[in-house]
Amino acid sequence: MSRINTNVQSLIAQRVLSQNNRQLNTSLERLSTGLRINRGADDPAGLIASENLRSEKSATSAAIANAERAEQVVNIAEGGLxxxxxLLNEVQGLVTATANDAGLSIEERQANQLQIDSILQTIDRLANSTSFQGTKLLNGTFDFRTSSIASELADFQVNGAKIGAGGSLDVDVLVTQSAQQGGFYLSFGGSQIDLGSGSTFVFEVAGSLGSRELSFASGTALSAIADSINTFKDVTGVSAIASGTGLLIKSIKYGDDEFVRVKVADDGQIAGANVGVYNLSALNANAVDTSTQQSFTATPVRNGITDKGQDIGATINGVVAVTDGTKASINTDFLAVEVDLVASGGSNPDAIKLGKIDAFTITGGGADFQLAPQVDIAGKVNIGIGNVA
Incomplete structure (x- = not known):
């Protein structure tokens, strides 16, 4: 009689049954869990890939939640702003109304001032009360901290910067093209104008804001002519100073949009040596280029001669900046800043100097948001929200 441990057919049937049971259990487990891989033995390589995907999914979900939270923060800050x-528009309207001195009584002006004071107090309250989950947003909490600010800067603003934990970021400005004003030097040959008998000197001065025609009699001091030009600088965009035996006439601001136009309608038979219109030196805004003299009776001067300004050219931390006058700015994913160089300083202001400026150092601050699954500096966004109080 055959025993089962020597019955080959029975052993084969037992092995097949065991395999079927294992496969059945695996299928039932997959059906119950909804997963093809439940343990390493199911598919070692597939398990590694699935765990990586599961980790990426979790990180991506967290990044999406972070982005939604960041949107909420920004929306609240925007609402406060x-x-x-x-409120600031209301203040502007009240200031304009109060400037109408002849049409307002003292009581009305005082009432307007009280309203302005109340609005300013409201702005302070908004700045100190606009918050997200207890964190104030508009009182400077999320403003960037800076140090080592260069004297060459008239103003600057940090809108965004990515800084490693506990680190800092130096901001360097390389001026590659000088900012320029439009301008001329009008030489009259003395400290006052010397004209023919009964004559007047009539000329038009124009700038980016408008123009004015001025007329002066013989014997008028250059300082008086400069004062007359400066009286209208808010409507012409041009200012003047008496310098030596002439007038230094320049646009108030720097940049491609600025210009000075001089048109002599009547030279009044002016007498004197070297009288006429001169261009200014490109390297020194207060120096005269003596090789460019044109008489007051020259056709270009009669028709109107124009000199334009020039925007500064610069790079900030190696990135070519967008410029306007003496201002330069960049907006990249790692750094977004605006700088305004000093436009005063004698004959060679900082805005027209070529070379490198160690502008300032960002030492921290800003509102830091993690918007990518990978936790590193590339996946973060850091924006600055200044104090508006």
Missing amino acids: QEIAG
Whole structure:
């Protein structure tokens, strides 16, 4: 009689049954869990890939949640800023109304001032009360901290910067093209104009804001002519100073949009040596290029001669900046800043100097948001929200 441990057919049937049971259990487990891989033995390589995907999914979900939270923070800050902008518009309207001195009584002006004071107090309250989960947003909490600010800067603003934990970021400005004003030197040959009998000197001065025609009699001091030009500088965009035996006439601001135009309608038979219109030196805004003299009776001067300004050219931390006058800015994913160089300083202001400026150092601050699954500096966004109080 055959025993089962020597019955080959029975052993084969037992092995097949065991395999079927294992496969059945695996299928039932997959059906119950919804997963093809439940343990390493199911598919070692597939398990590694699935765990990596599961980790990426979790990180991506967290990044999406972070982005939604960041949107909420920004929306709250924007709402507060919109309220403040509306209040500032009210202040502007009240200031304009109060400037109408002849049409307002003292009591009305005082009432307007009280309203302005109340609005300013409201702005302070908004700045100190706009918050997200207890964190104030508009009182400078999320403003960037800076140090080592160069004297060459008239102003600057940090809108965004990615800084490693506990680190800092140096901001360097390389001026590659000087900022320029439009301008001329009008030489009259003395400290006052010397004209023919009964004559007047009539000329038009124009700038980016407008123009004015001025007329002067013989014997008028250059300082008086400069004062007359400066009286209208808010409507012409041009200023003047008496310098030596002439007038230094320049646009108030720097940049491609600025210019000075001089048109002599009547030279009044002016007498004197070297009288006429001269261009200014490109390297020294207060120096005269003596090789460019044109007489007051020259056709270009009669028709109107124009000199344009020039925007500064610069790079910030190696990135070519967008410029306007003496201002330069960049907006990249790692750094977003605006700088305004000093436009005063004698004959060679910082805005027209070529070379490198160690502008300032960002030492921290800003609102830091993690918007990518990978936790590193590339996946972060850091924006600055200044104090609006």
